[in-house]
Amino acid sequence: MNIALIAATGNIGQRILNEALDRGHTVTALVRDPEKVTITHKNLSVSQIDIMNPDDVGTKVTGHDAVVSAYGPGWTDVNLLVDATASLIAGFKKATVPHLVAVGGAGSLEVAPGVQLVDTLPEEWKGIATAHRDSLALYKAEEELPWSYCSPAAYIEPGERTGSFRTGGTSLLVDAGGTSRISMEDFAIAIVDEVEKKAHLNRQFTVAY
Numbered sequence: 471m472n473i474a475l476i477a478a479t480g481n482i483g484q485r486i487l488n489e490a491l492d493r494g495h496t497v498t499a500l501v502r503d504p505e506k507v508t509i510t511h512k513n514l515s516v517s518q519i520d521i522m523n524p525d526d527v528g529t530k531v532t533g534h535d536a537v538v539s540a541y542g543p544g545w546t547d548v549n550l551l552v553d554a555t556a557s558l559i560a561g562f563k564k565a566t567v568p569h570l571v572a573v574g575g576a577g578s579l580e581v582a583p584g585v586q587l588v589d590t591l592p593e594e595w596k597g598i599a600t601a602h603r604d605s606l607a608l609y610k611a612e613e614e615l616p617w618s619y620c621s622p623a624a625y626i627e628p629g630e631r632t633g634s635f636r637t638g639g640t641s642l643l644v645d646a647g648g649t650s651r652i653s654m655e656d657f658a659i660a661i662v663d664e665v666e667k668k669a670h671l672n673r674q675f676t677v678a679y
């Protein structure tokens with residue numbers, strides 16, 4: 471497939487890029503600074519993108535079979551995430567691309583009936599978790615758009631590509647020890663699986679051990 475990957479330079483974006491290339495896909499890495507893409511591959515091209523500009527998003531994603539966004543706003547102004555999501559959706563609407571897969575947040579996952587993880591988080595995590603929840607609401611309002619939204623486990627870190635994990639719906643998945651976690655490498659598998667299979671169209675799903 472011909473995949474446009476927004477934010478291919480991020481911690482998670484880099485793993486998705488590797489996973490997609492290893493599976494033989496062709497990838498356009500759409501990044502704000504092309505010089506930060508340090509790998510070369512016969513199936514990889516790199517372009518600059520301004521994710522806050524819907525026209526630029528529309529132009530750059532046109533012609534691909536799917537768009538993946540691994541965008542993250544950093545920590546200075548986490549609410550940029552909501553603006554970026556709105557711009558991404560508006561740009562995606564301008565292009566006739568069949569699928570948009572978003573890397574989301576865990577905060578909107580339920581930990582008990584009517585209780586989301588974000589409601590239980592310490593103050594320093596609430597901002598980004600709330601921004602992700604608000605971004606998910608923007609996707610959910612787009613019933614005609616072909617999107618998928620993947621929430622990582624509560625803890626997602628660099629690690630091993632085991633290929634062994636669970637996928638779930640809107641509830642936080644925890645392991646036998648009560649911890650919700652996934653490696654970035656395994657999370658990348660789930661994202662590329664979603665690109666290939668579209669198993670969670672217009673739905674939030676989650677990935678954890």
Ligand SMILES: NC(=O)c1ccc[n+]([C@@H]2O[C@H](COP(=O)([O-])OP(=O)(O)OC[C@H]3O[C@@H](n4cnc5c(N)ncnc54)[C@H](OP(=O)(O)O)[C@@H]3O)[C@@H](O)[C@H]2O)c1
Nearest residue numbers: 477478479480481482483502521540541542575576623624
């Ligand atoms: N448990 C959880 O809920 C959880 C845990 C971890 C991460 N996440 C979410 O997963 C996503 C990815 O996380 P990550 O750790 O990979 O983040 P990261 O390493 O900070 O990467 C962020 C990416 O976004 C790009 N970016 C930032 N501003 C941009 C702009 N204006 N235009 C284009 N690209 C821009 C960055 O580009 P540069 O390389 O140029 O800076 C980078 O590629 C984030 O949304 C994060 O909040 C969720």
